[in-house]
Amino acid sequence: MAPVYHEGGHPSRIGWQLPPFYCPFERELIHPKAAELEERAIAWIDAHDLYPDATERAWGLATRGADFTSRIIPYGDIEPMLLFAQWNYWAFATDDWQDSDTSAARTAAVADHGARLLRTVEAPGSALLPPGPHTAALEDLVGRTRAMLTPVQLRRFTEGIRDWVFGATWQTANAERGIMPSLNDFVAKRISSNGTRFTLTWCDVANGIDVPGNVLYSAPVQALTDAAGFIVSCDNDLFSYNKDDHQEPWEQNVVNVLAQHHGCTPAEALPAAFALRDRTVTLFVRLREQLGRDAGADLARYLLSLEHWIAGDTEYHNRAPRYASPRNRNELPVDGASFDIAWSDVPSDPSVEPPPVPALAWWWQQLDGSSH
Numbered sequence: 268m269a270p271v272y273h274e275g276g277h278p279s280r281i282g283w284q285l286p287p288f289y290c291p292f293e294r295e296l297i298h299p300k301a302a303e304l305e306e307r308a309i310a311w312i313d314a315h316d317l318y319p320d321a322t323e324r325a326w327g328l329a330t331r332g333a334d335f336t337s338r339i340i341p342y343g344d345i346e347p348m349l350l351f352a353q354w355n356y357w358a359f360a361t362d363d364w365q366d367s368d369t370s371a372a373r374t375a376a377v378a379d380h381g382a383r384l385l386r387t388v389e390a391p392g393s394a395l396l397p398p399g400p401h402t403a404a405l406e407d408l409v410g411r412t413r414a415m416l417t418p419v420q421l422r423r424f425t426e427g428i429r430d431w432v433f434g435a436t437w438q439t440a441n442a443e444r445g446i447m448p449s450l451n452d453f454v455a456k457r458i459s460s461n462g463t464r465f466t467l468t469w470c471d472v473a474n475g476i477d478v479p480g481n482v483l484y485s486a487p488v489q490a491l492t493d494a495a496g497f498i499v500s501c502d503n504d505l506f507s508y509n510k511d512d513h514q515e516p517w518e519q520n521v522v523n524v525l526a527q528h529h530g531c532t533p534a535e536a537l538p539a540a541f542a543l544r545d546r547t548v549t550l551f552v553r554l555r556e557q558l559g560r561d562a563g564a565d566l567a568r569y570l571l572s573l574e575h576w577i578a579g580d581t582e583y584h585n586r587a588p589r590y591a592s593p594r595n596r597n598e599l600p601v602d603g604a605s606f607d608i609a610w611s612d613v614p615s616d617p618s619v620e621p622p623p624v625p626a627l628a629w630w631w632q633q634l635d636g637s638s639h
Contacts, residue, residue, distance in 0.1 A: 434459025
């Protein structure tokens, strides 16, 4: 079923048929207990009255947080996956609050809320957030998360939230000042606002992966992690473009940033967005193969988990009503709406050289024999 929108509404700047997605990984995987996961996650949402009315509930469920979890972690332990799915629904609600806030102090509000959220995770019972269903749901999540994660995992999780808040605050500050970031600035910070490390902590927990810190935080592994986060961020920008194209100033995404960079329209920038994405996928494949040659068991599983994240995230976005029947064009989400994307086994840009973007160059420098 194609994306759903009204012909009489404002036209899309980039159209509704996206180019093929280069994905040289195993595709369309989903956890065998995906239906159970969704049922239990929705029961938790309703128990906490996370949404104030039926319309908000419909749009909240349209984020399909459980489907996202089931596709990026197709073989994980169901209990950590359930907790992660619930965090996803909660995070989507927070993200939408940030996007809808139009007060003069948007940046201050996001920074203040982020600081209170972080301290609530680090020190439960600090009473920093106003009482209500959203805070009660958060406190439940925090309590169960602290009980499930090891101290090291909890530290990674907290740093993941800190990184997400940092990225969201930077992005909100740009919007408040009416600034579209440069391409170099954007790519350097996009993986933060996407919640890359927040997500990957849960992937590791659910998959039982425990990569030693001196390996996980080595430059090549961090470059691969960042590259994966950037690919996923690009896909989010491409699928969510029409969902956000009513915003003023224009949404900070890879298409609009490239349009500014090249002095062209968003439609004309779309091929450049896919080229940048695909060149990063090519880098990911090369660096992943290099790291896999001498990888221990946990690192090997981590590398595979990154592949699952990339492929599963693309398929999730393809099918989620949040994107395929966007709220700025529909009163309610439409079940079954899909972008009906095509897959490609070859990149739209065949170059193996780093793009002329300094903030990305260090990823390519991790390749053996790199002269860049």
